[in-house]
Amino acid sequence: MQTKLTELLKITHPIIQAPMFLVSNVAMVTAGMESGIAGCIPALNYRTLPELKAAIQELKAAKVEGGAFGFNLIVNKSNIKYKDQLAVLCEVGCDFIITSLGSPEETINKAHKAGIKVFCDVTDLRFATKVECLGADAIIAVNNQAGGHRGGDSPEDLIEDLTKHCNIPVISAGGVGRKADVDYMLELGASGVSVGSPFIASIEAGVTNEYKQACVDYGAKDIIMTERISGTPCTVINTPYVQKTGTSQPWYEKLLNKNKSLKKWVKMLRFSIGMKATEKAAKEVTYKTVWVAGPSIEYTTSILPVKAIVSKLID
Numbered sequence: 001m002q003t004k005l006t007e008l009l010k011i012t013h014p015i016i017q018a019p020m021f022l023v024s025n026v027a028m029v030t031a032g033m034e035s036g037i038a039g040c041i042p043a044l045n046y047r048t049l050p051e052l053k054a055a056i057q058e059l060k061a062a063k064v065e066g067g068a069f070g071f072n073l074i075v076n077k078s079n080i081k082y083k084d085q086l087a088v089l090c091e092v093g094c095d096f097i098i099t100s101l102g103s104p105e106e107t108i109n110k111a112h113k114a115g116i117k118v119f120c121d122v123t124d125l126r127f128a129t130k131v132e133c134l135g136a137d138a139i140i141a142v143n144n145q146a147g148g149h150r151g152g153d154s155p156e157d158l159i160e161d162l163t164k165h166c167n168i169p170v171i172s173a174g175g176v177g178r179k180a181d182v183d184y185m186l187e188l189g190a191s192g193v194s195v196g197s198p199f200i201a202s203i204e205a206g207v208t209n210e211y212k213q214a215c216v217d218y219g220a221k222d223i224i225m226t227e228r229i230s231g232t233p234c235t236v237i238n239t240p241y242v243q244k245t246g247t248s249q250p251w252y253e254k255l256l257n258k259n260k261s262l263k264k265w266v267k268m269l270r271f272s273i274g275m276k277a278t279e280k281a282a283k284e285v286t287y288k289t290v291w292v293a294g295p296s297i298e299y300t301t302s303i304l305p306v307k308a309i310v311s312k313l314i315d
Helices: 004-009 026-034 049-062 082-092 105-113 125-134 155-165 179-188 209-217 240-245 251-257 260-283 295-299 306-314
Strands: 015-017 038-042 068-074 096-100 117-122 138-142 170-173 192-195 223-226 234-237
Touching (some): 015 306, 026 038, 026 049, 068 082, 082 105, 096 105, 105 117, 105 125, 117 125, 125 138, 138 155, 155 170, 179 192, 179 306
Parallel strands (some): 068 096, 117 138, 170 192
Antiparallel strands (some): 223 234
């Protein structure tokens, strides 16, 4: 199955294993490469630069023909590690970088000098045209079926809008859990798909078996939006704990958010608290289960190796 994405990354299948905070790891991406797809890890999954460098070197050693690997960078000012992470990626090398939440201009310029391709997360045409003008190699079109911080448009509307007005490949992110979904996105005009949630329930994923099993036990109808992780709506599994605590910002945060001078600091505090809660739920068994996932877990029926999950997407 040859598309612009397979040509760009020299991969066998037009699929990117999406970067997932706390979930993605070297073992997952290695298994993905061995299955003929591209894998991506958030740079923020590594606390230190030596850990990030070691992961890159391990992936370079594990790379096989037909596979590719990359890293996700948060490129706005909230990520104080961004510039150092970018420097390490350019120094050691990877196949591609996916940028999120900010201007990718610096990343595009420096990555291209190092021979690294850059794909940019977008949720609408306005930002898509901006990143294309900056020299992005492809667009990650985040639709309203994605897990985590999703877009506002349907896959149909977003793919049509971007393919009609942009000249670089469009990779659809969200709503893919089986081969029929992959085929559908390609029929709509996408050059490939970015798939995240189905890989949470993989043997290689670095989260608890309880988190993985939740992706088996729950389905699309159990995915809801919460503001309690980052202050921005984010999709999570509607566990009893989420039902108990609610999904809206606490009243005092809403009040403080009305103050322009305090709004930035309130959001940073909420993000910090939410990320710590998410990490705790992902890494250890706790009654405070805040598990991020998207509706594509509907087709997750058991915990499987990455290779078997890829097979479900291509066979």
